[in-house]
Amino acid sequence: MLMEEMPEGDCLVISLMEQRLDAVIAASFRETLVDRIDRGCRNLVLDLAQVGFMDSSGLGALVFVLKHLVHKGGRLHICGVTPGVMAVLKLTRMDRVLKTFDTRQAAVAA
Amino acid sequence: MVSRIKVGASPDRQSLRSAVDYHLEVTLAKHTHNATPEDYHLALALAIREPVIRAMNATEERVLKAGAKKIHYLSMEFLIGRLLANNLRNLGLYDTCAEVAADMGVNLADVLESESDPALGNGGLGRLAACFLDSLASLSYPGYGYGINYQFGLFRQTFLNGFQREQPDNWAVHGTPWHVERRDQSSMIPLYGRVEGDLDDSGQYNPHWMDWNSLIGVPADIPVVGYGGRCVNFLRLYTARAPAEFDMAIFNEGDYLRAMERQVAVETVSKVLYPSDSAEAGRELRFIQEYFFVACAMRDIFRRHGVAGHRIDDFGQFNAIQLNDTHPALAVVELMRTLIDEHAVSWNQAWEITQQSMAYTNHTLLPEALERWSATLFGRVLPRHLEIVYEINRRFLGEVALRHPGDAARLQRMSIVQEQPHKEIRMAHLAIVGSHSVNGVAEMHSELVKSQLVPDFYELWPERFNNKTNGVTPRRWLLNCNHRLATLISAELGTGWIADLNQLARLEPLAADPAFRRAFRDIKLQNKADLAQRVRTVTGVSIDPNTMFDVQIKRIHEYKRQLLNALHIIHLYCRLSEDGTALPCPKTFIFSGKAAPGYVLAKLIIKLINNIARVINSDSRVNRSLRVVFYPDYKVSVAELIVPAADLSEQISTAGYEASGTGNMKLAMNGALTIGTLDGANVEIARDVGAENIYIFGLTAEQVVERRLAGDAARQVYETNPDVKRVLTRLTDGTFSAEDRDLFAPIVRALLDQGDHYMHLSDFADYAQKHQRAMLDYCDVEKWSARAIINVARSAHFSSDRTIHEYAADIWDLKQVI
Numbered sequence: 031m032l033m034e035e036m037p038e039g040d041c042l043v044i045s046l047m048e049q050r051l052d053a054v055i056a057a058s059f060r061e062t063l064v065d066r067i068d069r070g071c072r073n074l075v076l077d078l079a080q081v082g083f084m085d086s087s088g089l090g091a092l093v094f095v096l097k098h099l100v101h102k103g104g105r106l107h108i109c110g111v112t113p114g115v116m117a118v119l120k121l122t123r124m125d126r127v128l129k130t131f132d133t134r135q136a137a138v139a140a
Numbered sequence: 141m142v143s144r145i146k147v148g149a150s151p152d153r154q155s156l157r158s159a160v161d162y163h164l165e166v167t168l169a170k171h172t173h174n175a176t177p178e179d180y181h182l183a184l185a186l187a188i189r190e191p192v193i194r195a196m197n198a199t200e201e202r203v204l205k206a207g208a209k210k211i212h213y214l215s216m217e218f219l220i221g222r223l224l225a226n227n228l229r230n231l232g233l234y235d236t237c238a239e240v241a242a243d244m245g246v247n248l249a250d251v252l253e254s255e256s257d258p259a260l261g262n263g264g265l266g267r268l269a270a271c272f273l274d275s276l277a278s279l280s281y282p283g284y285g286y287g288i289n290y291q292f293g294l295f296r297q298t299f300l301n302g303f304q305r306e307q308p309d310n311w312a313v314h315g316t317p318w319h320v321e322r323r324d325q326s327s328m329i330p331l332y333g334r335v336e337g338d339l340d341d342s343g344q345y346n347p348h349w350m351d352w353n354s355l356i357g358v359p360a361d362i363p364v365v366g367y368g369g370r371c372v373n374f375l376r377l378y379t380a381r382a383p384a385e386f387d388m389a390i391f392n393e394g395d396y397l398r399a400m401e402r403q404v405a406v407e408t409v410s411k412v413l414y415p416s417d418s419a420e421a422g423r424e425l426r427f428i429q430e431y432f433f434v435a436c437a438m439r440d441i442f443r444r445h446g447v448a449g450h451r452i453d454d455f456g457q458f459n460a461i462q463l464n465d466t467h468p469a470l471a472v473v474e475l476m477r478t479l480i481d482e483h484a485v486s487w488n489q490a491w492e493i494t495q496q497s498m499a500y501t502n503h504t505l506l507p508e509a510l511e512r513w514s515a516t517l518f519g520r521v522l523p524r525h526l527e528i529v530y531e532i533n534r535r536f537l538g539e540v541a542l543r544h545p546g547d548a549a550r551l552q553r554m555s556i557v558q559e560q561p562h563k564e565i566r567m568a569h570l571a572i573v574g575s576h577s578v579n580g581v582a583e584m585h586s587e588l589v590k591s592q593l594v595p596d597f598y599e600l601w602p603e604r605f606n607n608k609t610n611g612v613t614p615r616r617w618l619l620n621c622n623h624r625l626a627t628l629i630s631a632e633l634g635t636g637w638i639a640d641l642n643q644l645a646r647l648e649p650l651a652a653d654p655a656f657r658r659a660f661r662d663i664k665l666q667n668k669a670d671l672a673q674r675v676r677t678v679t680g681v682s683i684d685p686n687t688m689f690d691v692q693i694k695r696i697h698e699y700k701r702q703l704l705n706a707l708h709i710i711h712l713y714c715r716l717s718e719d720g721t722a723l724p725c726p727k728t729f730i731f732s733g734k735a736a737p738g739y740v741l742a743k744l745i746i747k748l749i750n751n752i753a754r755v756i757n758s759d760s761r762v763n764r765s766l767r768v769v770f771y772p773d774y775k776v777s778v779a780e781l782i783v784p785a786a787d788l789s790e791q792i793s794t795a796g797y798e799a800s801g802t803g804n805m806k807l808a809m810n811g812a813l814t815i816g817t818l819d820g821a822n823v824e825i826a827r828d829v830g831a832e833n834i835y836i837f838g839l840t841a842e843q844v845v846e847r848r849l850a851g852d853a854a855r856q857v858y859e860t861n862p863d864v865k866r867v868l869t870r871l872t873d874g875t876f877s878a879e880d881r882d883l884f885a886p887i888v889r890a891l892l893d894q895g896d897h898y899m900h901l902s903d904f905a906d907y908a909q910k911h912q913r914a915m916l917d918y919c920d921v922e923k924w925s926a927r928a929i930i931n932v933a934r935s936a937h938f939s940s941d942r943t944i945h946e947y948a949a950d951i952w953d954l955k956q957v958i
Contacts, residue, residue: 083383085354086330086333086351086352086353089350093348093350120481120482121330121349121482122348122349123340123346123481126340126341126346127338127340127346127348
């Protein structure tokens with residue numbers, strides 16, 4: 031699984047450099063982000079600009095990360111949501127729970 | 141280089157020839173010396189495809205520009221039949237094409253015969269949908285079909301020792317030139333999973349549908365060419381594919397195999413059409429099929445709504461959705477889910493939009509035939525949808541309770557959720573509650589829907605209930621399949637009747653013209669000769685076109701009473717062979733139709749008919765006066781052969797059972813007289829053609845009910861009618877089952893010991909008497925021809941053009957886009 035990490039201000043920006051967030055990478059995706067949270071990350075910005083497709087496993091991993099982060103008092107912002115990913119968020123009404131932003135800057139600034 | 145073929149203008153023989161040559165040589169890599177009729181068919185179809193696609197694109201542009209409201213016809217079945225000949229006629233290119241074929245040294249008839257029927261339906265319901273699409277396009281309404289692209293259509297029927305055998309029908313195995321695949325418009329469809337609820341920012345319940353499996357619906361369009369060729373709509377059929385094919389990481393061999401199993405399971409969804417009357421009730425795959433195509437359709441309808449620049453609030457204003465039976469009833473829930481979950485529309489507004497859009501057509505009066513799905517299955521496959529169904533039901537029952545406080549029995553009867561004996565979702569109730577219109581398909585049927593099937597709903601919402609008598613397209617069912625008659629009519633009336641069947645009324649005075657009657661008779665004889673030739677080729681049986689062709693062509697079912705017909709044939713055989721009584725005129729009985737694979741008694745009836753045929757056809761005492769044929773593998777192309785050749789049309793269902801029928805209309809439109817019960821659309825046919833031009837017999841629907849209550853009527857008939865007794869004795873004395881005398885005992889048991897539920901014996905005497913009358917009348921050839929012409933002249937009401945105009949005006953609020 032390809033990922034880039036960049037601290038920006040008090041956020042950690044993680045860009046997922048994969049076209050699909052699906053059953054193949056969902057477990058390692060979740061493990062990696064949980065690890066960052068357990069190591070102290072509380073403001074996480076997830077950049078999904080490269081992700082064109084997300085299945086229920088990918089969404090499940092995302093939801094798990096969100097809950098884990100919120101439980102620790104943190105916040106998750108998502109940016110670069112492609113139409114394919116947004117369709118899944120809308121299907122599952124997760125768009126009303128996950129905070130999404132049009133740009134990375136807006137996600138970080140918020 | 142492909143020459144352009146202009147549509148709508150004068151036929152261009154040279155460019156058509158060039159295009160055919162091109163496709164034969166380049167697309168198919170064939171030469172004239174090694175090209176088969178299938179190759180010529182493909183080359184011709186591909187040559188025509190270009191102008192058809194252009195017209196389809198132009199039609200879509202016009203509709204978009206007009207910002208027009210659209211009708212989306214949702215059906216699990218579309219029995220479209222062969223397309224090339226129909227498209228050529230509608231494009232006005234048939235004669236040109238025949239000339240091109242002749243130039244190439246090819247018989248066009250052979251080429252057309254090589255096209256396989258897409259068997260994407262079981263019978264009347266699917267064929268109705270196809271006729272409707274033809275009329276929508278021919279009348280320039282923006283109307284589109286949505287369904288499933290079954291790889292295997294209705295099974296192919298063969299006979300082994302007179303028994304039906306079913307074989308897979310891989311109709312598109314050689315490819316079809318008419319599919320226009322639209323991969324870019326694929327949809328992801330979720331199934332299974334669970335709902336996890338929490339609260340959103342405003343404290344409202346926020347359900348999340350999680351952990352679903354998904355499949356992809358890939359659409360392919362079949363152009364629907366309207367008469368005249370200007371308006372070409374489309375039928376969008378979906379194929380199920382796994383979300384990622386070989387584009388998956390393979391961890392180890394175990395995972396690979398599981399992944400492949402899953403892919404196979406997913407693609408099963410669009411693999412096979414369920415034959416009706418089978419035990420699909422409760423079958424999960426069938427439920428998934430229903431949701432799959434509904435979900436694909438709704439996504440596409442939303443997409444096109446957006447492309448047209450409309451707002452979500454206006455969805456109901458711009459989209460009419462017709463549910464062909466309850467099979468697409470999940471569309472009610474899917475539309476609600478999409479509006480509420482994906483577009484954040486409030487419940488009340490979503491419900492208003494849903495009811496504004498949806499309309500439901502009922503096709504059956506049998507309560508047991510109304511679809512119900514186990515709530516357990518429903519919730520396992522579509523957990524979020526089940527929540528919505530429960531909420532719809534809660535609000536609906538609240539409305540009912542307000543109107544009828546304290547009436548718990550009414551709530552139980554009307555509830556979308558049946559609690560006892562098993563918790564099931566009543567799809568007809570869901571369809572009615574979610575629609576602004578509920579229609580039956582013939583006057584009598586629509587009245588019975590109100591009075592017997594769902595009277596509580598009629599009492600609550602009388603304004604929703606209406607009738608839309610079925611119809612058939614005069615293009616396929618007269619212009620195309622009976623071109624000789626169509627040419628004769630056009631010679632007298634011009635060609636305006638093809639798009640306005642009311643003009644056929646001008647034929648009526650010609651019934652008194654001996655020259656016209658003779659020409660009409662000659663055409664019928666030629667059609668019968670064609671059929672006889674084909675029957676000989678296919679079955680080996682010789683039939684004489686100079687006999688009365690008496691046809692019963694439809695699905696095999698007890699309520700349609702092929703058995704009554706068979707019993708009467710045995711009666712005629714006994715009269716001839718035992719009594720020495722001659723028939724007033726020689727007769728050929730022609731059957732065709734399929735029985736559902738699991739329907740044991742229907743398959744036994746087929747065996748009985750085949751055995752009767754074998755005995756009679758080889759009995760030299762009778763076989764100049766009487767012949768019987770069961771033409772195998774009934775489908776649209778077989779109907780197109782038989783309908784023009786029929787003299788007498790058997791429409792003999794037990795009264796109160798056939799919602800409408802459409803075979804009755806096709807046959808009358810082609811000059812067959814009907815022998816039938818007062819059932820379905822027979823009532824309206826009888827009213828239009830006149831009592832003197834039809835043979836009505838048997839118990840009415842009310843009398844059937846009374847007779848059942850009165851006791852063992854069948855046994856009484858058996859004891860008091862010696863003809864009936866003789867016929868039933870022949871069923872078990874080996875006359876028609878030398879190999880096994882008990883073979884047809886189950887039929888006799890059904891008639892005598894199990895109450896003869898469908899009233900064969902009660903109607904037998906009147907049926908036989910009307911047949912006798914018809915045979916006597918047939919001997920007066922001039923009078924018979926006159927009556928046949930009157931049947932044609934008075935069949936205008938049964939055009940699907942009339943039906944579609946009524947739907948458009950009364951239900952869809954739809955305008956033509958010229």
